[in-house]
Amino acid sequence: xxxxxxxxxxxxxxxxxxxxxxxxxxxxxxxxxxxxxxxxxxxxxxxxxxxxxxxxxxxxxxxxxxxxxxxxxxxxxxxxxxxxxxxxxxxxxxxxxxxxxxxxxxxxxxxxxxxxxxxxxxxxxxxxxxxxxxxxxxxxxxxxxxxxxxxxxxxxxxxxxxxxxxxxxxxxxxxxxxxxxxxxxxxxxxxxxxxxxxxxxxxxxxxxxxxxxxxxxxxxxxxxxxxxxxxxxxxxxxxxxxxxxxxxxxxxxxxxxxxxxxxxxxxxxxxxxxxxxxxxxxxxxxxxxxxxxxxxxxxxxxxxxxxxxxxxxxxxxxxxxxxxxxxxxxxxxxxxxxxxxxxxxxxxxxxxxxxx
Amino acid sequence: xxxxxxxxxxxxxxxxxxxxxxxxxxxxxxxxxxxxxxxxxxxxxxxxxxxxxxxxxxxxxxxxxxxxxxxxxxxxxxxxxxxxxxxxxxxxxxxxxxxxxxxxxxxxxxxxxxxxxxxxxxxxxxxxxxxxxxxxxxxxxxxxxxxxxxxxxxxxxxxxxxxxxxxxxxxxxxxxxxxxxxxxxxxxxxxxxxxxxxxxxxxxxxxxxxxxxxxxxxxxxxxxxxxxxxxxxxxxxxxxxxxxxxxxxxxxxxxxxxxxxxxxxxxxxxxxxxxxxxxxxxxxxxxxxxxxxxxxxxxxxxxxxxxxxxxxxxxxxxxxxxxxxxxxxxxxxxxxxxxxxxxxxxxxxxxxxxxx
Numbered sequence: 001x002x003x004x005x006x007x008x009x010x011x012x013x014x015x016x017x018x019x020x021x022x023x024x025x026x027x028x029x030x031x032x033x034x035x036x037x038x039x040x041x042x043x044x045x046x047x048x049x050x051x052x053x054x055x056x057x058x059x060x061x062x063x064x065x066x067x068x069x070x071x072x073x074x075x076x077x078x079x080x081x082x083x084x085x086x087x088x089x090x091x092x093x094x095x096x097x098x099x100x101x102x103x104x105x106x107x108x109x110x111x112x113x114x115x116x117x118x119x120x121x122x123x124x125x126x127x128x129x130x131x132x133x134x135x136x137x138x139x140x141x142x143x144x145x146x147x148x149x150x151x152x153x154x155x156x157x158x159x160x161x162x163x164x165x166x167x168x169x170x171x172x173x174x175x176x177x178x179x180x181x182x183x184x185x186x187x188x189x190x191x192x193x194x195x196x197x198x199x200x201x202x203x204x205x206x207x208x209x210x211x212x213x214x215x216x217x218x219x220x221x222x223x224x225x226x227x228x229x230x231x232x233x234x235x236x237x238x239x240x241x242x243x244x245x246x247x248x249x250x251x252x253x254x255x256x257x258x259x260x261x262x263x264x265x266x267x268x269x270x271x272x273x274x275x276x277x278x279x280x281x282x283x284x285x286x287x288x289x290x291x292x293x294x295x296x297x298x299x300x301x302x303x304x305x306x307x308x309x310x311x312x313x314x315x316x317x318x319x320x321x322x323x324x325x326x327x328x329x330x331x332x333x334x335x336x337x338x339x340x341x342x343x344x345x346x347x348x349x350x351x352x353x354x355x356x
Numbered sequence: 357x358x359x360x361x362x363x364x365x366x367x368x369x370x371x372x373x374x375x376x377x378x379x380x381x382x383x384x385x386x387x388x389x390x391x392x393x394x395x396x397x398x399x400x401x402x403x404x405x406x407x408x409x410x411x412x413x414x415x416x417x418x419x420x421x422x423x424x425x426x427x428x429x430x431x432x433x434x435x436x437x438x439x440x441x442x443x444x445x446x447x448x449x450x451x452x453x454x455x456x457x458x459x460x461x462x463x464x465x466x467x468x469x470x471x472x473x474x475x476x477x478x479x480x481x482x483x484x485x486x487x488x489x490x491x492x493x494x495x496x497x498x499x500x501x502x503x504x505x506x507x508x509x510x511x512x513x514x515x516x517x518x519x520x521x522x523x524x525x526x527x528x529x530x531x532x533x534x535x536x537x538x539x540x541x542x543x544x545x546x547x548x549x550x551x552x553x554x555x556x557x558x559x560x561x562x563x564x565x566x567x568x569x570x571x572x573x574x575x576x577x578x579x580x581x582x583x584x585x586x587x588x589x590x591x592x593x594x595x596x597x598x599x600x601x602x603x604x605x606x607x608x609x610x611x612x613x614x615x616x617x618x619x620x621x622x623x624x625x626x627x628x629x630x631x632x633x634x635x636x637x638x639x640x641x642x643x644x645x646x647x648x649x650x651x652x653x654x655x656x657x658x659x660x661x662x663x664x665x666x667x668x669x670x671x672x673x674x675x676x677x678x679x680x681x682x683x684x685x686x687x688x689x690x691x692x693x694x695x696x697x698x699x700x701x702x703x704x705x706x707x708x709x710x711x712x
Contacts, residue, residue: 054616057613057616058414058613058616058617058620060611060612113709116702116706117474118473118630118631118634119634121627121630121631122630122631122634122635125628125631126628126631126632126634126635126636127635151701151702152701152702152705154701214701232701233701233702233704233705233708234702234705235708235709238705255416256413256416257413257414257415257416260410260413260414261414261620264410264414264617264623264624265620267620267623267624267628268620268623268624271623271626271627272481272482272623274474274477274478275478275482276478276482278474278475278478278482278694278697279483281697282693282696282697285700295700303708335709338634339706339709339710340638341634341638341641342706343710344651345507345508345510345570345588345589346472346507346508346589346590346594347706347707347710348588348589348653349588349589349590349591349594350594350698350703351707352469352589352591352659353469353591353594353691353695354698
């Protein structure tokens, strides 16, 4: 047999060459990675694509991850299930898309009045967050690594100004996950609508307002053409961490170098995406305002009411899910500490520069 | 000869084995990387060590970087020269240590009233900063990649309170580089003192105040034992980016995968160091205050005067170095844009959380 022949020949190779210096290098690995985002969003879905490119670059093409945009392989919100079941080895999606399955997953991505990208990264990697979330993801036979962050998202586009809480009553607003809870608590009627349907729904008038992400993405979707008032600051989403979800069996099959390549590419994408957003958002916001968008700050009354609703949300979710309660307490203590520290130093200094 | 014998034997290896699937993988590469920091500073010098570990992990040990603490191989401020001359392939040191050679190098690390770590990373990688700094480093036959950041540093330790600018007159303060310029402009007498000599100089009374980094490092050096008043916010250093300086010839010799490993490890260390500082600083500051340190905010008068001195510094350095002027204008425009954007959204949101 040919195989036997080959083995026979290999056996005569001198020992020194049979064990080359790159002996631990892994043979070809191919993974599939569906995501929750359309390819039109070059910052967020581009992050998934660039992550895969970096892994290939780091491994000389040995570790190939095929990135799929939303719906190409599995539905936009079917990513976690695909990874859990092993249908795909990995997936690119934020944990807060799956709070219906498990509320505690929200802390992997972000919650209202939550952490900045910097705070989330510190909590996850050096504050004990990873260990807590690993336990939660374990039940889904996966791990999730922070692999992107949008920065604070804007408050969204409204057809009419919001001068007080009463202006929110009955308002049909696209607001996903926990943001929907808060708007509902304030009397609005939150809608879960696929990204591609946001513009048409606003145009048809079946939707009054839409919270999506930040200037560069909102401009891509054309939201400024269907609403005039653009609210800030993004207190309901100070950051949204995108996770690389990885099936545990697939993860266990990786060599140390391939595992390191994956982890490094995730950390790089986390910073790189935020840097892109920051750089792109300024120019996009300028164009949006020049095009007629009216930038408005949330009234204090609205922000206070949102915070009360968020506290209510945390209490209720904590009662529904002991893991949520446990992680929330840990997360809260870390954030409170960081806010104290930032108020003394980093943000205090930035405020001095902003005041000019 | 043995070598000939070996080559002779190798020649009989079947072709299929002589060209393994990992053909592009590079053979063993060994670099030396001196740094400007003592090994006692586990966050900043630890960053250099961890960077080297990550590169080894990513390349299955094929790319080995030996990290040396300050003085082990070259003097603390001799890192740039070692890399420039090719004495070492790489070095770990912030550009602002070398403004005496070339003022424009300051923008690689940070200047007073400058960028946060997030802004610096965005400016460098997505704002055109890299291209501008590459031109400057080109004259030194090297490139520098952001590979660490401390976050905002504190204003320093003072034996007596600073209630007005007059309290700065004649004050002997350790303040390196451009900070020294500012203190000098305000009537103080800045000193350049090696890190290991700071504590003894304060103890002996030959120094009245010391600006070093932030709570965790300052605690390590024991500065709270030799001064009571600890000033904030860190407007003179909103961030200090540590660079991995790389000799261009050494860089050109790397395979694409090894080059990618180096770049990824730098980006990871940049975020990882900041996350460590943020996490460690809170606990350290708490211990310092519990131990008697008195946290004080700079009087507005002092901050205004510092800003005026900084503007004067920028004008003077721009006149001395056309590259400084050109990069400063580009850098300034990017920062102004970011401050506008942050004042609308991210920092505005964080301020809402800080106010509680």
